[in-house]
Each structure stands twice: as C-alpha cells, then as structure tokens.
Amino acid sequence: GQQVMQIPQYQHVQEGEDFTTYCNSSTTLSNIQWYKQRPGGHPVFLIQLVKSGEVKKQKRLTFQFGEAKKNSSLHITATQTTDVGTYFCAGILIQGAQKLVFGQGTRLTINP
C-alpha cells in the first residue's frame, strides 16, 4: 500500500491566505524532499530535510521534519497566484529498498 501519505489531496484558498500540506510515513524516513509541479510542467526540487525536528525556510515557505522522522509539513504564508501547483513530498524509507517514494501530492489552487 501507499507508504507515504499526503493530505489534503486538494486545497483551494483565497490569495493571501495560508496553506499547509502534510506528509506522513508508516515507517521512519532517512530524509524527506519536497517538489513543486506547476500545471503542465515537471516536478522541481524545493528542499531536502535530513535531521530530526529540522525546520527550513524559503521566503514564505516553511518546511518541517518531525522528531520521529515520519512526518513533514510544508506551510506557505500569504499565498500568491504563483504558488499554484501540486506539491509533492518524497521520502527514502530507512527499511526496505533504497528508493524515493512520492506522496500523492497536494494540488493548490488560488482564487485571486
């Protein structure tokens, strides 16, 4: 079954509102990566988190990695229309085959 779960599947917000997507794994992750895919485009790497409890910021985006390294979140403050797209988390499971497993993605749409 799906090993990396991501919620919500869809999120529609008014421009200026905040947005958060959550990523949960059934097993411990060695790291977690976040990607953004614009409509019609390909995934683009945003950030990688490695340490337990790590928090990283990129302008209005805040990324967190849980203490148990099983969950992560991406929070966007004051969304802009340029934030539209699908955000994917992807993690490498400590147990099992060494491969990057993608979450289902959260599609963000914004009402200007």
Next chain:
Amino acid sequence: GAVVSQHPSRVICKSGTSVKIECRSLDFQATTMFWYRQFPKQSLMLMATSNEGSKATYEQGVEKDKFLINHASLTLSTLTVTSAHPEDSSFYICSASRSGIDSPLHFGNGTRLTVT
C-alpha cells in the same frame, strides 16, 4: 543548475508501434536515472531505476519486456514502450541525481504519450 533533457515532449502513435523516449543529463554524469509514470492529477509512480552499464531494476507490476530501458552511457537513458496500446497513454518523466537517491532529483520535462 543541473539540467535533464527529455525528448520527445509529445508523441502520438498507433497501437502496436513502439516509442522510444530519451533522457539526457546535460551537465553532470548520472550513473542512475529513474523513470516515472504519471496519470492525470495523480502522483509519480516509479517504474524502474536505470543503472548505467547494467540492467534496469523494475518496480513490481511493471513489465520489463514492455518497457525496455537502456542506460548506455553516463548521460543517456532510454525508455522504449514496445507494442504500445491505448492504456499505455500517459505522462512519462525521467529524473537523475548528481549523487544518489539521497540528493535532489532533477526531472526532465516529461513525455506525453498518446496511443490511438
């Protein structure tokens, strides 16, 4: 930054024909490349890991005789969809990383395959 080039971006073919998709890492050598399939509004499904100079590693449920992968050099991997059928219509994306799976993946622009 790193660039991965994928060609063609779109292809329409008739049922029963084969289609080859190329994936090139333009400014770094990639011993490993990854091939994904993405259905509309869905996530990326890893099909196979392409290893330079050796056989590809296929994910469970992916037919290796249907999706032929060749990684002949450190900068080129190809995916051939053999005897394509309408159900093979999808978005295929390749990716590569500079130094293994725990480093960022750089994706190609993807190939939209339509089989009529």
